[in-house]
Amino acid sequence: xxxxxxxxxxxxxxxxxxxxxxxxxxxxxxxxxxxxxxxxxxxxxxxxxxxxxxxxxxxxxxxxxxxxxxxxxxxxxxxxxxxxxxxxxxxxxxxxxxxxxxxxxxxxxxxxxxxxxxxxxxx
Amino acid sequence: xxxxxxxxxxxxxxxxxxxxxxxxxxxxxxxxxxxxxxxxxxxxxxxxxxxxxxxxxxxxxxxxxxxxxxxxxxxxxxxxxxxxxxxxxxxxxxxxxxxxxxxxxxxxxxxxxxxxxxxxxxx
Amino acid sequence: xxxxxxxxxxxxxxxxxxxxxxxxxxxxxxxxxxxxxxxxxxxxxxxxxxxxxxxxxxxxxxxxxxxxxxxxxxxxxxxxxxxxxxxxxxxxxxxxxxxxxxxxxxxxxxxxxxxxxxxxxxx
Amino acid sequence: xxxxxxxxxxxxxxxxxxxxxxxxxxxxxxxxxxxxxxxxxxxxxxxxxxxxxxxxxxxxxxxxxxxxxxxxxxxxxxxxxxxxxxxxxxxxxxxxxxxxxxxxxxxxxxxxxxxxxxxxxxx
Amino acid sequence: xxxxxxxxxxxxxxxxxxxxxxxxxxxxxxxxxxxxxxxxxxxxxxxxxxxxxxxxxxxxxxxxxxxxxxxxxxxxxxxxxxxxxxxxxxxxxxxxxxxxxxxxxxxxxxxxxxxxxxxxxxx
Amino acid sequence: xxxxxxxxxxxxxxxxxxxxxxxxxxxxxxxxxxxxxxxxxxxxxxxxxxxxxxxxxxxxxxxxxxxxxxxxxxxxxxxxxxxxxxxxxxxxxxxxxxxxxxxxxxxxxxxxxxxxxxxxxxx
Numbered sequence: 001x002x003x004x005x006x007x008x009x010x011x012x013x014x015x016x017x018x019x020x021x022x023x024x025x026x027x028x029x030x031x032x033x034x035x036x037x038x039x040x041x042x043x044x045x046x047x048x049x050x051x052x053x054x055x056x057x058x059x060x061x062x063x064x065x066x067x068x069x070x071x072x073x074x075x076x077x078x079x080x081x082x083x084x085x086x087x088x089x090x091x092x093x094x095x096x097x098x099x100x101x102x103x104x105x106x107x108x109x110x111x112x113x114x115x116x117x118x119x120x121x122x123x
Numbered sequence: 124x125x126x127x128x129x130x131x132x133x134x135x136x137x138x139x140x141x142x143x144x145x146x147x148x149x150x151x152x153x154x155x156x157x158x159x160x161x162x163x164x165x166x167x168x169x170x171x172x173x174x175x176x177x178x179x180x181x182x183x184x185x186x187x188x189x190x191x192x193x194x195x196x197x198x199x200x201x202x203x204x205x206x207x208x209x210x211x212x213x214x215x216x217x218x219x220x221x222x223x224x225x226x227x228x229x230x231x232x233x234x235x236x237x238x239x240x241x242x243x244x245x246x
Numbered sequence: 247x248x249x250x251x252x253x254x255x256x257x258x259x260x261x262x263x264x265x266x267x268x269x270x271x272x273x274x275x276x277x278x279x280x281x282x283x284x285x286x287x288x289x290x291x292x293x294x295x296x297x298x299x300x301x302x303x304x305x306x307x308x309x310x311x312x313x314x315x316x317x318x319x320x321x322x323x324x325x326x327x328x329x330x331x332x333x334x335x336x337x338x339x340x341x342x343x344x345x346x347x348x349x350x351x352x353x354x355x356x357x358x359x360x361x362x363x364x365x366x367x368x369x
Numbered sequence: 370x371x372x373x374x375x376x377x378x379x380x381x382x383x384x385x386x387x388x389x390x391x392x393x394x395x396x397x398x399x400x401x402x403x404x405x406x407x408x409x410x411x412x413x414x415x416x417x418x419x420x421x422x423x424x425x426x427x428x429x430x431x432x433x434x435x436x437x438x439x440x441x442x443x444x445x446x447x448x449x450x451x452x453x454x455x456x457x458x459x460x461x462x463x464x465x466x467x468x469x470x471x472x473x474x475x476x477x478x479x480x481x482x483x484x485x486x487x488x489x490x491x492x
Numbered sequence: 493x494x495x496x497x498x499x500x501x502x503x504x505x506x507x508x509x510x511x512x513x514x515x516x517x518x519x520x521x522x523x524x525x526x527x528x529x530x531x532x533x534x535x536x537x538x539x540x541x542x543x544x545x546x547x548x549x550x551x552x553x554x555x556x557x558x559x560x561x562x563x564x565x566x567x568x569x570x571x572x573x574x575x576x577x578x579x580x581x582x583x584x585x586x587x588x589x590x591x592x593x594x595x596x597x598x599x600x601x602x603x604x605x606x607x608x609x610x611x612x613x614x615x
Numbered sequence: 616x617x618x619x620x621x622x623x624x625x626x627x628x629x630x631x632x633x634x635x636x637x638x639x640x641x642x643x644x645x646x647x648x649x650x651x652x653x654x655x656x657x658x659x660x661x662x663x664x665x666x667x668x669x670x671x672x673x674x675x676x677x678x679x680x681x682x683x684x685x686x687x688x689x690x691x692x693x694x695x696x697x698x699x700x701x702x703x704x705x706x707x708x709x710x711x712x713x714x715x716x717x718x719x720x721x722x723x724x725x726x727x728x729x730x731x732x733x734x735x736x737x738x
Contacts, residue, residue, distance in 0.1 A: 031486040032463050035470075035478070042288055043475045047225040052218045060180070061219055064187040065226040066476060070439060070685060074483070075476045094647045095175045096184060101650075102170040103188040105597045106658045107681055107690045109650070114689070117646040154609040155586050158593075158601070165657055166598045189599060193316055193562055197606070198599045217278050224281075228474040229289050230312055230321045232281070237320070240277040293471040298464045306426070307465055310433040311472040316562060340524050341421045342430055347527075348416040349434040351720040352535045353558060353567045355527070360566070363523040400732040401709050404716075404724070411534055412721050435722060439685055443729070444722045539717040544710045549675070553711060556679040557718040587667045588676055594662040595680040 006037065009045030015055055016048070016082040059083040063096050067112045068104040076115040090120060129160065132168030138178055139171070139205035182206040186219050190235045191227040199238040213243060252283065255291030261301055262294070262328035305329040309342050313358045314350040322361040336366060375406065378414030384424055385417070385451035428452040432465050436481045437473040445484040459489060498529065501537030507547055508540070508574035551575040555588050559604045560596040568607040582612060621652065624660030630670055631663070631697035674698040678711050682727045683719040691730040705735060 014021040029036035048058060062079050083093060093116055101109035137144040152159035171181060185202050206216060216239055224232035260267040275282035294304060308325050329339060339362055347355035383390040398405035417427060431448050452462060462485055470478035506513040521528035540550060554571050575585060585608055593601035629636040644651035663673060677694050698708060708731055716724035 031489075032482060035463055035467055035482055038292070038467060038470065039475060039479070042292065043225050046284070046288065047222060050218065050221070052214065053222075057183070058222060060183055061187045061222045062226060064184045065191045065223060065474075068188045068191040069227060069474070069476065070687075071476050072439075072441070072480060072687070075480065091175065094650055095173065098173070098650055098653060099170060099176075099181060099184045100188060101653065102166050103185060103597045103599060104192060105595045105680075105684070106654060107595060107684065107686050110654070111687060111690065113647060113650055120646075154612075155605060158586055158590055158605055161590060161593065161661070162598060162602070165661065169653070169657065188597075192597070192599065193318075194599050195318070195562075195564070195603060198603065217281055221281055221284060224284065226474050226476060228311075228315070228472045229285060230315065230317050230472060233285070234318060234321065236278060236281055243277075289471050293468060296464065296467070298460065299468075303429070304468060306429055307433045307468045308472060310430045311437045311469060314434045314437040315473060316564075318564070337421065340527055341419065344419070344527055344530060345416060345422075345427060345430045346434060347530065348412050349431060349720045349722060350438060351557075351561070351718045352531060353561065353563050353718060356531070357564060357567065359524055359527050366523075400735075401728060404709055404713055404728055407538070407713060407716065408721060408725070411538065415530070415534065434720075438720070438722065440722050441685075441687070441726060444726065535717050539714060542710065542713070544706065545714075550714060552672070552675055553679045553714045554718060556676045557683045557715060560680045560683040561719060583667065587665065590665070591662060591668075591673060591676045592680060594658050595677060596684060 005041040005045035005049075007045075008049040009040035009043070012044045012048045012055070013040065016044075016059075016085055018085050055086040056083075056088055059086055059088055060092075060096060063088075063093065064100060067097060067100045067108055070108050070111070073115050073118075076112060077119055080116055080119045090116070128164040128168035128172075130168075131172040132163035132166070135167045135171045135178070136163065139167075139182075139208055141208050178209040179206075179211055182209055182211055183215075183219060186211075186216065187223060190220060190223045190231055193231050193234070196238050196241075199235060200242055203239055203242045213239070251287040251291035251295075253291075254295040255286035255289070258290045258294045258301070259286065262290075262305075262331055264331050301332040302329075302334055305332055305334055306338075306342060309339065310346060313343060313346045313354055316354050316357070319361050319364075322358060323365055326362055326365045336362070374410040374414035374418075376414075377418040378409035378412070381413045381417045381424070382409065385413075385428075385454055387454050424455040425452075425457055428455055428457055429461075429465060432457075432462065433469060436466060436469045436477055439477050439480070442484050442487075445481060446488055449485055449488045459485070497533040497537035497541075499537075500541040501532035501535070504536045504540045504547070505532065508536075508551075508577055510577050547578040548575075548580055551578055551580055552584075552588060555585065556592060559589060559592045559600055562600050562603070565607050565610075568604060569611055572608055572611045582608070620656040620660035620664075622660075623664040624655035624658070627659045627663045627670070628655065631659075631674075631700055633700050670701040671698075671703055674701055674703055675707075675711060678703075678708065679715060682712060682715045682723055685723050685726070688730050688733075691727060692734055695731055695734045705731070 010025060013025060017024045025040070028039055048055070053061070059079065059082060063083055066075055066079055080093060094113070097109050097112045097116070100112065133148060136148060140147045148163070151162055171178070176184070182202065182205060186206055189198055189202055203216060220232050220235045220239070223235065256271060259271060263270045271286070274285055294301070299307070305325065305328060309329055312321055312325055326339060340359070343355050343358045343362070346358070379394060382394060386393045394409070397408055417424070422430070428448065428451060432452055435444055435448055449462060463482070466478050466481045466485070469481065502517060505517060509516045517532070520531055540547070545553070551571065551574060555575055558567055558571055572585060586605070589601050589604045589608070592604070625640060628640060632639045640655070643654055663670070668676070674694065674697060678698055681690055681694055695708060709728070712724050712727045712731070715727070
């Protein structure tokens with residue numbers, strides 16, 4: 001049922017974003033409720049809500065995909081924080097970035113390192 | 124020392140490719156010894172030879188990067204086999220692909236599923 | 247309800263693939279039922295099943311996205327045929343490809359033209 | 370003749386950018402007259418000046434290509450405004466973005482939604 | 493005048509493809525005369541016909557762009573042959589590929605090496 | 616030996632960045648010494664330190680790869696300055712960008728032109 005996918009998405013978002021959870025959900029839904037609903041139901045409910053991999057393992061996949069596709073600062077920041085909320089350390093993230101340097105090239109890895117540095121300085 | 128990075132690369136390739144190890148190394152080095160040397164020393168020695176993550180975790184990163192960048196059949200095949208050689212199951216790989224569907228789009232996930240099917244049928 | 251998204255996905259796939267509909271669905275679900283279910287429910291049900299744009303307009307979006315991301319032969323073939331099943335002409339598709347030449351570069355446009363030619367010759 | 374392609378490009382730019390037309394042309398040509406000339410003659414004259422599709426349909430193609438290739442804020446902003454100048458509504462653009470979520474992944478769709486929100490707030 | 497851009501494109505294609513020139517042009521124009529005309533006039537006339545860089549230097553740019561965007565076998569083959577027709581050696585091309593390994597990742601470089609090997613074996 | 620690759624990387628970075636050399640190296644190494652070491656040893660030592668192509672020719676390859684992959688402002692800025700430090704003129708860079716317009720699409724070329732303009736205004 002739609003309700004469950006949405007509910008599951010909200011719960012997963014809660015684990016990924018911690019204290020900022022309510023703000024993040026409100027933000028996603030504010031501008032386009034339809035897009036927000038789809039992202040919560042499918043992205044965070046149906047996909048992130050799967051239980052085969054832990055949230056920590058899922059963040060390894062997410063970070064790798066973001067770095068490889070050259071995602072921008074906001075996307076990287078959101079998921080660097082989420083990754084640390086579910087148990088990845090700074091060292092883990094640097095290792096992911098180093099692996100991506102070989103697989104997706106140094107320019108994308110360099111951008112990721114710079115954004116990670118910004119995130120660490122904010123903490 | 125160069126020798127160690129090369130040696131480490133050969134050993135890592137051995138773990139990833141199992142029985143086909145010698146053939147793979149010979150193949151990499153046959154056409155362009157310089158490119159082959161760089162790939163073994165850097166790609167498989169310096170990067171894959173790191174020990175922070177297990178080879179299994181590193182293959183999760185590699186597969187995600189390959190799927191996200193729309194890598195072709197040969198690249199996907201090589202690493203689907205390598206991933207299974209170091210401990211990922213068919214189910215693990217399908218989960219990675221499903222996560223990538225949300226993060227890199229369904230067309231790239233569909234290609235990955237088709238190539239995985241081919242690999243499974245060859246086994 | 248899950249059932250409706252799935253049912254809607256099957257119906258949309260039917261319109262896109264015409265006579266080959268049953269074969270396509272069986273093919274999608276054969277190797278990984280979970281991935282197949284997600285693709286039918288979300289990709290073809292939740293997304294393609296939206297009614298704001300016609301299927302013809304949605305295929306314009308799909309083809310543009312596929313050409314821009316450098317999708318391979320099988321993906322392009324499937325959607326060139328689907329596009330023609332829902333009302334796009336050869337001329338329409340060539341125009342999309344020409345627009346993409348300027349926005350995504352000539353190499354990707356050339357690949358699309360070659361695959362379109364193959365599709366037309368099969369008809 | 371070169372003259373006509375240039376003239377056609379200027380006219381098309383005029384329809385896409387409305388009141389800001391003169392400023393945009395001046396901006397394109399100021400730094401590198403040669404690049405500016407090529408973009409106006411080929412991009413806006415030869416390609417956008419085609420009449421098979423309406424400007425509204427052409428903007429659907431442009432927006433899809435930009436979102437799929439992960440274009441940055443400035444590119445997205447320019448064409449969100451242009452799209453609205455030639456008749457696409459906010460709802461139309463959100464639908465394009467939702468379709469792209471499935472075809473190019475949620476990170477690129479999320480960026481597009483955020484930039485669209487900024488554009489709507491400026492109006 | 494249109495005629496000159498077309499004529500210049502044909503001449504440039506002639507230098508890039510040597511003996512196969514007529515066949516290539518016929519092939520480009522056979523399926524979609526409009527797309528073919530655009531590719532010859534703009535791609536090979538207006539862009540490749542520029543004289544600031546030599547054809548050899550222009551092929552360095554083309555090969556780098558193709559490898560970086562993960563272009564397929566046919567595109568790479570065409571331009572590996574063209575590159576050798578205008579003076580790049582196998583060694584030059586391998587060096588371009590090695591540079592791209594660092595900038596665009598090893599998977600794309602590996603594909604390029606494999607296709608180059610096929611081209612060399614055909615000669 | 617590791618030492619030599621590092622030393623070679625520092626020297627190459629020195630040629631690319633001129634007066635800012637020390638600052639750049641310190642910056643690369645400050646946040647993650649391991650990533651910084653890898654980038655200097657492999658990226659600037661092993662790859663950029665090759666002597667087959669001149670640094671000027673290598674920058675043509677780097678710029679093309681960055682533009683084609685849609686690299687962001689910081690990456691483009693760094694290498695536009697480096698390119699000029701090793702002998703490429705503004706005209707050379709504009710020609711590279713124009714060639715990339717045809718091969719990677721106008722949106723990426725437009726971004727590059729805008730960033731180049733910013734770099735020129737800073738000088």
